[in-house]
Amino acid sequence: MNQPSIYGLTLDQLVAWLAERGHKKSRAHQVWEWLYRKRVGDFAGMTDVNADCVALLDEHFVIRTQTEHLRQESADGTIKFLFRLRDGNLIETVLMRHKYGLSVCVTTQVGCNIGCSFCASGLIAKSRDLSAGEIAEQIMNVQRHLDQAGQDEKVSHVVVMGIGEPFDNFANLMDFLQVIADHKGLAIGPRHITVSTSGLADKIRAFADTQLPVNLAVSLHAPNNELRTRIMKINRAIPIEKLMPAIDYYLEKTKRRITLEYILLRDVNDRVEHAMELAELIADRRKLATVNLIPYNPVDEHSQYQRSEQAAIMAFYDTLKKQGINVSVRLEHGADIDAACGQLRSKQMNRPEAASPTA
Ligand code: SF4
DSSP states (O other), X not given: OOOOBGGGSOHHHHHHXXXXXXXXXXXXXXHHHHHHTSOXXXXXXXXXXXXXXXXXXXXXXXXXXXXXXXXXXXXXSOEEEEEEOTTSOEEEEEEEEETTEEEEEOOOEESOSSOBTTOSGGGSOOOEEOOHHHHHHHHHHHHHHHHHHTSOOOEEEEEEOSSSOGGGGHHHHHHHHHHHHOTTTTOOOGGGEEEEESOOHHHHHHHHHHTOOOEEEEEOOOSSHHHXXXXXXXXXXXXXXXXXXHHHHHHHHHOOOEEEEEEEBTXXXXXXXXXXXXXXXXXGGTTTEEEEEEEOOOOGGGTTOXXXXXXXXXXXXXXHHHTTOEEEEOOOOOTTSSOSTTHHHHHHHTSHHHHSOOO
């Protein structure tokens, strides 16, 4: 059972794959509808699809490669899922409820090599990239969970901010984005999708060149190299003087807005002088940039970091505002569960019976 997930194929790829085997385009569309609109659990369930086509698909692909290992539900409706992959690895996916809809945060890699010093995910080095199908399947799993609840709810937004650096898995990310945005399938509008990067400058440029109207968020987290290197070791390889020109290239090329993520760590990067320095750094981009302040969620694994005082958060916010910078403070989701990215997985991976791959 090592066939790839069928969710990794874009509609064009499915049409081409079936055409090479003598099946019409309309059949590919029929299969597509079964996958994404009727959300069938196995190929045999595609009851009105030609039997030869069903057998062919069954021989070469699988619909489900993941099983639910654990689920935590928060009082605010946030649900954190741990899915087990076929190779035994665990990945995290989170469903969040907002006023504007339901968003799912997906994982793109098993572990992460970027090594942000505040992040529970970064504690476990990357062992492999997820395929486009494995990323898309997370959304299908969550959508099936919603289907079963019977409230007629639909995933409307996707954030690629889970475990991993999405731009370090660029080709699979691009296929994934095409799959979920396809208007005949899940039809998640590109403007409802946000990809978050730690700041891989070359890939920011490549992403701009694709002209995909998907939102981009860049993790800045500090206004100068000394502090940013302390928080994110990737800054050694890609310092601010390399990152900012890539951001400028993106803004110029796409004319789209960008979000700059800034995690607030008490007495590390949350002082008014840091806000002033940040305002100066991004002053020329202020029309197209929004700073998203993220109050830190303490995790056991990183006891050196604490959450900023509320007064410090507000002082930081007010300073940016006064400098004419667009700024928001991220609302918390799932504060009563293992809310920080990678926290649930990290805890589970530390349990010997959960950590050992099964295949
Ligand atoms: S914050 Fe994102 S990029 Fe940084 S270590 Fe964690 S998962 Fe990787």
